[in-house]
Each structure stands twice: as C-alpha cells, then as structure tokens.
C-alpha cells in the first residue's frame with residue numbers, strides 16, 4: 060500500500076472495484092445456462108445447442124446461451140402473432156401502464172443490469188450504471204407516455220403487427236430499449252434477437268417482463284447465431300417489419316433479403332462521424348469532448364466522433380493537449396469504477412481494430428499511443444491518435460469501431476464541411492466553436508442525422524436518432540421514431556399476395572379500388588428485369604403494341620419515320636399531333652437513343668410519341684437534379700410561391716389538360732375534369748405545406764435545446780402511377796419539391812402526355828431548371844437505373860410487385876430510401892391516400908441539432 064503522502068505526489072488511483080456478486084449470483088441461479096423466452100415461457104432450444112459467452116475483460120467464460128434454430132424462431136413469431144390482436148387493441152393507457160411498470164422494474168434492478176452488462180460486454184461500470192441503464196428506464200417512461208397519447212395523437216395510424224428486431228453488442232440493453240419501447244407503445248408485438256456476444260442483459264430484461272406480468276407472446280427473446288436466428292427472422296413470412304442496428308454490410312444484405320416482401324425496414328448502421336473543431340473553440344472542452352467522442356465505450360459506438368477535423372492553425376496545439384490527456388486515460392477491468400476505457404467486446408473485434416491500425420501505419424499516417432501498456436489478460440486496445448491522415452485512406456473512410464481517432468486539418472468553414480461530408484456515412488457530427496452562428500451554419504450543412512454543437516454523444520428518448528446516406532434510414536426516439544412502428548389505417552391487414560406478408564398498400568379497401576381507374580391500372584406494366592435499356596422497345600400487349608419510331612434527329616419529331624420491323628401500326632393513317640421531348644435541367648431534351656415510343660388512345664390509334672429514355676438520359680437528369688440542389692436552401696416561402704404559381708397556371712389550362720386525359724384514356728370527361736381539379740388542389744395543398752412542415756424542439760432532460768429539423772432528402776427518383784397520368788405525377792412531385800428535393804420523374808408509361816404537357820406549365824411558373832426533370836420511356840428499365848444510381852437519395856415507385864422488388868433490391872447499393880407500392884395502387888383521388896403528411900415525411904429526413912446551454 061503506498062503511503063498517503065506518496066499518493067498525493069503521484070495522484071494515482073487505486074482500484075475501485077464494483078462487486079460482481081449480483082450478476083454472478085444471477086448466473087449461478089440459472090446453472091450458468093440460459094434458455095429462450097418464447098410466449099412468456101423459458102424453453103430450451105429445439106436444436107439442443109448452446110453458445111458460450113465470456114467476459115472480454117478476462118476472457119473467462121460466463122455462461123452458456125441457448126442457440127436457437129429456425130423452429131424456435133417460428134415458435135416465437137407464432138407467439139407474437141397470437142398476442143398481437145389483443146395487445147394492439149388494448150387501450151393506450153393499459154399499454155402505458157405496462158411500460159411504466161417495465162421502467163420502474165429496470166430502476167429497481169439497475170445494479171444487477173449494470174453489472175451483468177459490464178461483465179458481458181467489457182464496458183466500464185461507470186457507463187452502464189450512469190448512462191446505459193438510466194437511459195433504458197427513460198426510454199420506457201417516455202414511450203409509456205406515447206402509448207397513453209396514441210389514440211389522440213395518431214388517429215389515422217395503426218400498429219404494424221409482428222416486428223423482428225436485431226440488435227448489436229455495443230449497447231445491448233439500450234438498443235433493446237430503443238427497439239422494444241416504441242414498438243410496444245404503438246401496439247406491436249416483438250421477436251428480438253440479441254447479439255451473440257452480449258445476450259445476457261436481454262434475458263434479465265425478459266425476467267422483468269415476467270415480473271410485471273406482460274401478456275405472453277408480446278415480447279419474445281430468441282438468442283443464437285445470426286445465420287440461424289437473424290436470417291430466419293429476416294426471411295420469415297409472418298414478420299411485418301425488421302428493425303436492425305449493426306454494420307452497414309449486414310444492413311445492406313437485409314435490404315436485399317427483404318426486397319419486395321412488403322416488410323417494413325429500418326436500419327441504424329455504421330458511421331465515420333466528423334468531430335469538427337474551429338480555432339475559436341475552447342480547447343480544454345474540446346479535449347474532454349474527444350475523450351467522450353472516441354474513447355467512450357472503447358470507441359465501439361456507431362456515432363463515435365472518429366474523424367477529428369481541426370482548423371489548421373490550432374491543430375498542433377490541440378494534438379499536444381490530446382496527447383497529454385491520453386497519457387492519463389486508464390484502461391482496465393470493466394468493473395473498476397476508476398477506468399476510462401474498458402475491454403473490447405471480443406477477440407474478433409480486437410483483431411479487426413489491430414488490422415486497421417496496422418493498415419493506417421502502412422498508409423503513412425502518424426500513430427500515437429500512450430506510453431503505458433494495456434493489461435495483458437483480456438481484450439484491450441490503447442487509445443490511439445492518427446495524425447497526417449490523407450482523406451481518401453482506409454482509416455479515414457472505414458468504420459474502425461475501436462478507440463482510434465484519425466485527425467485531418469482544414470482551413471475554411473467550407474473546407475470543413477467538404478471534409479465532414481466526404482464519407483459514405485451520415486450518422487452524426489460534432490461541431491466546436493464559440494461562434495454559435497458559425498456552428499449552427501456548419502450543423503445545417505453537414506449531412507448527418509444528429510449534430511451536437513460543443514458537445515458529443517448526447518442521447519435521449521425524446522430526440523430521434525438515425526442516419527443519412529449509408530448510415531441507414533428511419534429514426535429511433537422522438538415523435539419521428541414512432542412512425543417506424545405505424546402505418547395508415549386505410550391499409551388494412553390483407554396479406555401481400557406475392558409473398559404472404561403484410562405490406563404498405565397491400566390492404567387497399569374496396570372503396571379505394573373503386574376509386575382507381577380500373578382499365579388504367581389493370582394494364583400495369585410487367586417488370587422488365589434485365590431489359591436492355593438501350594434497345595428499342597418491344598411490344599407489351601396487343602392493345603399497346605409499341606410501334607418503334609425513330610425521330611430521325613428531326614427538330615420536333617413530327618417527321619418521324621417508322622421502323623417497320625417493330626411496328627404493327629401504320630402511322631400514315633393516324634394523325635400524329637406532336638412529339639414532346641423529355642425535360643432535363645429546365646430544357647427540352649431529345650432522347651439519347653434517338654428513338655421515340657408511341658402513345659395510343661384507348662382505340663389503339665396513335666396519339667403522339669414521346670422520347671424513349673435510356674440510362675444516359677436518366678444520368679443526365681440526375682446530374683441536372685443534383686446541380687439544382689440549391690433549391691433546398693430556398694425558403695419554404697419561396698417554394699410555396701412557385702407551387703401556387705404552377706397551380707394557377709394549371710388552372711388556366713384546366714380544359715386542355717382534361718381533354719388530354721380523355722384523349723389518352725377515354726372515359727367520362729367529368730372524371731378527367733375532376734382529376735385536373737384535384738391536381739390543382741393538391742398543388743395548393745403542398746404550396747400551403749411548403750413553409751409549414753416545421754420541426755420541433757425536443758424536451759430532452761439535459762440542459763440543451765434540441766432542434767429537430769426536417770430536411771430535404773436530396774435527389775428523389777419517382778416512377779409515377781400508370782393511372783391518373785396527371786394527378787399521380789402531381790401528387791408525388793409536388794410534396795417532393797415543396798420540401799426542397801429535386802426530382803427525376805418517369806411519367807405514366809402508358810399515358811405520358813399529361814406529364815409532358817406539365818413542363819410548359821413549369822416553364823411559365825419560375826420553377827428553376829433541374830428541380831423537376833421528366834424522362835419518358837419504359838418504367839421498369841428506367842426506374843432500375845434510378846435505383847442503381849449512387850447519386851440518387853431516394854426512389855418512390857408506383858407499379859408492379861416485381862418492380863417494387865427490383866427497386867428495393869437495387870437501392871441497397873448506396874442504401875437509398877425507397878417507398879414502393881408492391882403493385883397495390885392508391886386511390887389517388889381520395890385525400891386520405893393521395894396526399895398529406897405521409898408524403899411530407901417521405902420527402903424529408905429529420906436532423907436533430909443539440910445545442911447545450913449554460914456556462
């Protein structure tokens with residue numbers, strides 16, 4: 060024992076161990092072997108297999124955890140399905156009482172939960188005790204409130220059904236709470252798969268559910284391996300939604316696996332979050348911020364500030380201060396209350412971190428680590444700082460998921476933003492400056508779901524959390540997070556025909572079907588998977604057999620010559636009134652292929668021709684849309700003015716547009732007039748919304764103003780519905796541009812002339828070039844190019860079930876958001892289905908900016 064005088068001299072900490080007893084006693088009481096929690100019962104896995112879980116701080120085994128197989132997952136899903144009707148129809152207040160009870164019992168068992176979590180994961184007890192477990196309880200309290208308020212606040216929404224939830228190992232119980240609390244509050248039932256490294260706290264949680272008497276089957280916890288449990292859950296036909304947190308690679312595979320199934324999906328994925336320091340920031344606070352950003356939870360945090368972007372003139376000063384602080388950090392056993400950094404979760408993760416750090420050195424970056432050594436028993440890695448990092452290197456771009464900071468410098472605010480956004484991710488960011496105007500401007504310009512000003516890693520149930528770009532989609536927490544577990548009441552529970560799962564749009568009511576134009580949608584175009592976009596179009600049906608027309612490079616196509624090889628129509632006997640071009644970057648554009656496609660009236664007579672768009676045209680249109688992204692920075696007021704103007708100009712030509720609809724589709728002129736009138740009204744609606752779809756200020760318990768801002772998603776590709784050639788296009792394009800997005804739209808494939816007529820209206824309404832681009836042609840090949848395109852941020856698709864599958868599958872490339880109808884058309888004239896906040900939510904993503912206050 061050192062003398063007290065000596066301790067004053069060295070200011071060394073002694074060990075301050077938290078007793079492991081409660082957790083070890085809990086494990087011993089179960090014979091160190093855990094079972095599955097299905098339908099309110101503890102059951103052995105049908106496979107008879109168990110996996111070992113160990114303490115990464117010592118590498119000593121802790122327990123055997125049941126390794127479920129597909130049959131166990133089936134049983135869990137069946138239990139959740141059976142529990143759903145009763146649970147979802149309980150009064151909100153009754154569900155609220157269950158959630159309050161869960162929260163209270165979490166507080167009651169907080170010591171057990173904190174110790175168990177630290178033992179199983181390796182994270183310091185200070186973090187589990189002071190952050191993870193209190194936030195878990197807070198999540199259940201907060202969402203109990205939403206259960207209470209659901210009927211009043213979400214009268215037009217209903218629960219989704221059975222939700223499969225897959226969580227990672229970095230915050231095992233907290234991620235469980237983020238998933239389960241909103242799902243239960245909104246009336247869903249759950250099957251949850253914990254990560255195999257860290258299943259124990261989820262099982263202790265299941266005991267709490269028993270304790271409070273949660274009805275059997277409402278929550279089922281199925282432990283085991285990803286290939287057995289995770290994949291079965293993801294592919295299960297009776298699961299309505301998958302909510303996932305984990306790596307971007309697995310998220311991408313889940314997007315592909317669920318494509319076309321009708322399952323809803325929310326993905327909270329990886330990040331490489333920037334930590335931006337301006338030269339007027341308080342550097343001592345910055346140093347503590349960096350400690351919290353990258354050494355909290357050993358850097359195994361999806362939103363870890365892992366890229367230090369520092370203004371050049373203060374870089375060396377900051378690095379020097381950081382090295383001093385790093386030298387004082389303490390790495391050690393998770394149950395020691397005096398350690399700053401615990402153990403890495405397991406040997407495989409430790410090996411990944413080691414490999415990436417070696418790669419950083421090989422890439423030429425300068426490595427710095429403290430002089431002291433980590434404990435040799437267990438999985439430890441020292442805090443690490445890389446300087447002289449080139450922005451394109453692996454360590455600057457790859458999520459290391461360990462205690463490793465990579466530093467780069469910038470000179471100007473714009474350079475800082477460019478560097479911050481130079482990543483495929485967009486989960487979080489931290490901005491440090493004493494100039495609040497500058498910090499908020501940078502926060503606005505960084506593409507990330509959460510931005511902390513002069514702070515980092517702040518979380519609360521009231522503030523939504525989730526990513527932009529390849530960090531995933533969907534939000535957890537806040538009002539915005541609840542929509543991940545809801546769907547409109549007009550979607551009934553009719554099963555999706557193709558896959559046997561429930562899906563959005565799958566339950567169109569009889570009224571709704573009656574509201575569609577039957578002829579128009581029954582000729583829904585079959586998906587042309589793998590079609591060669593550059594080839595001339597081939598016939599689709601007898602009625603609409605494509606007469607391929609080469610525009611011959613003529614200025615307006617009026618002198619088209621028929622390629623008789625592909626033609627079944629003699630255009631010489633039919634009046635071809637005009638060939639509208641496509642509309643790209645505010646200009647009329649001739650199709651790259653030089654080909655046109657015919658447009659027929661219901662009697663099969665040629666009405667006109669439109670350009671046969673191809674991959675190149677889509678690329679040009681996406682480029683134009685990207686160039687026009689300044690549209691997002693115009694005020695809502697200005698966007699509203701332009702939408703009003705478009706509405707007025709359309710009103711002035713109502714008769715002409717109605718006549719065009721009748722010419723293309725036949726039918727009752729009164730119906731066509733009603734379609735035009737509804738389109739005008741819809742434009743007025745979104746003009747009205749343009750400056751009113753506001754964000755919120757969340758009441759987080761921390762001393763902070765947390766501003767939730769809906770922002771434009773970016774470039775949205777839209778495949779318009781076949782029916783309602785004008786209204787369908789307007790109903791989708793108007794909300795998108797009202798919220799500041801730019802659009803590449805594929806008009807109705809069969810009746811495109813109403814959309815191409817629209818660009819004359821745009822031209823006379825001051826709509827900036829490139830905000831709306833129209834590419835005519837075959838819907839399926841064109842939308843596929845959009846879904847594949849890495850510079851498109853979202854795709855909305857109205858069409859066939861097969862086309863929906865293609866769009867969702869292809870969108871996994873850059874994890875773009877998708878909104879598809881699985882072949883079930885909306886009743887576009889019905890305002891419940893055809894307009895409203897649902898469209899605005901799809902057109903926006905919420906960014907939460909945290910601004911702490913107080914000295």
Ligand code: NDP
Pocket residue numbers: 225226227228229252253254255256283284285286288289290293304305306307309310312327328329330360361408411458459460
């Ligand atoms: P994964 O993404 O592989 O695992 C997360 C969860 O998904 C676990 O429950 C895992 O199960 C499950 N899972 C894995 N593959 C599938 C699948 N095909 N179908 C269904 N479920 C699946 O993360 P890892 O644990 O492998 O970590 C690898 C890397 O991922 C880390 O180095 C880090 O970069 C990143 N990561 C990011 C996280 C985040 O919060 N953004 C969290 C965790 C990791 P099982 O545990 O049985 O493998």
